[in-house]
Amino acid sequence: MDPEALRKYSALHPKPPGLALQYGTAGFRTKAHQLDHVMFRMGLLAVLRSKAVAATIGVMVTASHNPEEDNGVKLVDPLGEMLHPSWEEYATQLANAEEQELQKVITEICQKAAVNLHKDALVFIGRDTRPSSEKLSQSVIDGILVLGGQYHDYGLVTTPQLHYMVCCQNTQGQYGKATLEGYYEKLSKAFMELIKQSHSSGECQRHLKIDCANGIGALKLSEMKPYFPQEVLIHIYNDGTKEKLNHLCGADFVKVHQKAPGGLDMKPNERCCSYDGDADRIVYYYKDATGHFHLIDGDKIATLISIFLKELLAKVRQNFKMAVVQTAYANGSSTRYLEETLKVPVHCVKTGVKHLHHKAQEFDVGVYFEANGHGTVLFSKAAETKIRQLVKEEKDDEKREAAKMLENMIDLINQTVGDAISDMLVIEAILALKGLTVQQWDALYADLPNRLLKVQVADRRVIDTTDAERRAVTPPGLQEKIDALVKKYKLSRAFVRPSGTEDVVRIYAEADTQENADALAHEVSLAVYHLAGGKGAPPQP
Numbered sequence: 001m002d003p004e005a006l007r008k009y010s011a012l013h014p015k016p017p018g019l020a021l022q023y024g025t026a027g028f029r030t031k032a033h034q035l036d037h038v039m040f041r042m043g044l045l046a047v048l049r050s051k052a053v054a055a056t057i058g059v060m061v062t063a064s065h066n067p068e069e070d071n072g073v074k075l076v077d078p079l080g081e082m083l084h085p086s087w088e089e090y091a092t093q094l095a096n097a098e099e100q101e102l103q104k105v106i107t108e109i110c111q112k113a114a115v116n117l118h119k120d121a122l123v124f125i126g127r128d129t130r131p132s133s134e135k136l137s138q139s140v141i142d143g144i145l146v147l148g149g150q151y152h153d154y155g156l157v158t159t160p161q162l163h164y165m166v167c168c169q170n171t172q173g174q175y176g177k178a179t180l181e182g183y184y185e186k187l188s189k190a191f192m193e194l195i196k197q198s199h200s201s202g203e204c205q206r207h208l209k210i211d212c213a214n215g216i217g218a219l220k221l222s223e224m225k226p227y228f229p230q231e232v233l234i235h236i237y238n239d240g241t242k243e244k245l246n247h248l249c250g251a252d253f254v255k256v257h258q259k260a261p262g263g264l265d266m267k268p269n270e271r272c273c274s275y276d277g278d279a280d281r282i283v284y285y286y287k288d289a290t291g292h293f294h295l296i297d298g299d300k301i302a303t304l305i306s307i308f309l310k311e312l313l314a315k316v317r318q319n320f321k322m323a324v325v326q327t328a329y330a331n332g333s334s335t336r337y338l339e340e341t342l343k344v345p346v347h348c349v350k351t352g353v354k355h356l357h358h359k360a361q362e363f364d365v366g367v368y369f370e371a372n373g374h375g376t377v378l379f380s381k382a383a384e385t386k387i388r389q390l391v392k393e394e395k396d397d398e399k400r401e402a403a404k405m406l407e408n409m410i411d412l413i414n415q416t417v418g419d420a421i422s423d424m425l426v427i428e429a430i431l432a433l434k435g436l437t438v439q440q441w442d443a444l445y446a447d448l449p450n451r452l453l454k455v456q457v458a459d460r461r462v463i464d465t466t467d468a469e470r471r472a473v474t475p476p477g478l479q480e481k482i483d484a485l486v487k488k489y490k491l492s493r494a495f496v497r498p499s500g501t502e503d504v505v506r507i508y509a510e511a512d513t514q515e516n517a518d519a520l521a522h523e524v525s526l527a528v529y530h531l532a533g534g535k536g537a538p539p540q541p
Contacts, residue, residue: 001117001147003103009146010102013040013139023091024500025082025352027074029063032132035071039136041094042073043123043143044106049087050121050149052113053078058166060159061127061137062278065213065252068245071132073140074159076124080167080175080416082354087113121149124169124178126162128216128278129240154180158216158279160419167416180223187422188227190411194429195231197405206432207233209272210424211261213250214240217279217420224421232428237264251276251283251373251420259293260285271438275420281373282420284427286438294442298369299326299334301427304441305377306344306367308430309409313365315402316390320364320383327351328470328495329371332510337445348468351497353418374418377426379410405433448491450510451521455528456535457505460498463532469497481527489516494524505532 015037021028028038042059050057058076066072075083075091083091090109097105110117123144127133137153144151154165161183168178176186212218218239225234238249238261246253249261251274260266261274266287273284284296306324313320323345324338330348338344349355353374360366364383369375379387387410390403412429414422431441457463464474472479478496486492492511499506505528509521518541525539 001103001106005146006103006106009142010037010040010099013037013142015097015099020096021092023083023088023095025354026064027060027072027083028091028095029066029070029072031069032063032071032130032136035073035132035136036139038095039073039139040143041097041102042075042091043140043145043149044147045087045091045094045109045143046075046123046140047121047144047147047149048090048106048109048113048115049075049077049083050123051117051119052115054119056122056124056166056169058124058126058162059137059140060162060278061125061133061140062159062216063128063130064159064278064280065246065250065276068130068247071130071136073136076163076166078166078170080163081357082417085354117147121147122169123149123151124154124162124165125151126154126157126159126165128159128245129156129214129219130245156216156219158220158419158421160280160414160417160422161220163416164414164419180220184224184227187412187414187425188224190408191425191429192229194405194408194412195229195432197401198429198433206231206428207235207270208424208428209235209237209264209266209270211238211249211254211264211272211274212236212240212279213253213261213275213277214238214243214245214247215250215275215277215279217275220279221421238262246277250274251281254285254295255283255297255372258295260287269437269439273424276373279420280418282423282427283373284438284441286442288439294439296438296442297331298371298373298375299330299447300441300444301373301423302326302367302369302375303334303337303342303444304430305426306338306342307444308434309365309367309377309406310342310344312402312406312409316387316399316406318383318386318390320386322365323347323360323363323367325349325356325359325366325368327356327370328468328497329508331371331447331450332491332493333445333448341445348470350469352500357417369418373420373423376415376418376423377409377413378415384410448510448512449514449517450508451514451517453507453509453521453525453539454499454504455507455525455532455539457503457528458533458535460503460505463496463498463505463528465495465497470495472496475531478527478531481531482524485520485523485527489520492516492520494520496524496528503535 055078063072356368
């Protein structure tokens, strides 16, 4: 490490005084103008991580569904997974170090993580379409070069595409070719093979309207269009040519406001979906004949995929263990449907993709989705090997056919991370194969009415939870109060959890009617306000 070069370059990317940031599930995220020093330092960290694990590491410049003025950065570990938790700590230390301590902090990380600075390092970089992203990714490159790392800049890519590239590179191409063409070819081939097996080719043309949140999804979907078969007619809206990123559109907007995005003209019973700003989340929706809006969120996506996989697994007659992983935010109706009707085990974990991903790895087939539309399916190595073997060797037609479908599902699903493009193709293939309309899919179960609220508190740390965030341990008396309130309503439940990023407590309540869900959420928010140090005026109904 050249201390002089580090000093010189670091001075070009100075840290604003008094700014402290925390690396969380979403990496770092804040206003773009405050991030220059963070990007430079994440370039440094990516090199250290690459040297520590002797593998290629990814750096993605994006703030996902945040407003256009924001930006952020996430590191991607060797198999396309999120950065290891112990390194999140290093990321926070490095980002917050004062100029003169930088050298010392790097040395400490090298000692703690046994980093050999003489090893080679390779970093893959990607960015979203924000006006600030290009300049910020240049700062990442400065950081990489100072520590003698090499880099490959993929330029504009979706977050899941960068995760895919990193995984391909580190599996020596076993997962696929580490190029955009490789990604498009792998997905489109698996998709075409799947729908070839569809018997309901009567409905040959399948229209789908896609809101791309004025983000990177629009660019990449347009590039992928030539790879699609004629039967798939995708219509791209909010492509970024006219409006601002994520403004009144995108998966987050649709999910939170329970209404169609701006810029997309919906006719009754048309199938529509929305990506978020970096295309790692997707939700579906439609308007019925009476003009009523229906949202199909991550829970219903997980249910559709589970139905399909369970049928195929039954046909191949192997003893594969399948499970669905959810968080406390999953709608109670989805949990009930999966457990009681589908007879698929459901596991609840703490909020945050890394917890879901980690749990899903325990099964041969692990399906996970957050209600917000971020999710994927993981197949164990053993299950994948067995399925590919059955395709080659199985004599029984039905078994072989089912194994072939499973093999195509394995290739179509981006197992590294939630991927809006990949998830969309999985859903479209399943709907075609099962001959389902969007209304029939929606009718699998009725969501319980629910309400999300937040209460500002002086210090979010006064609330501590257990049982995958479903029960509050502190402050004393809060959980007992919530239990008493829940008893007043039918089919009800409620939980509270501290936000990961700001001093607010998030409240979720569901019940048999919207009125009851709203009332329960309000009563719980009052309990939080009084028992957990609420700020400002008490919550109003």
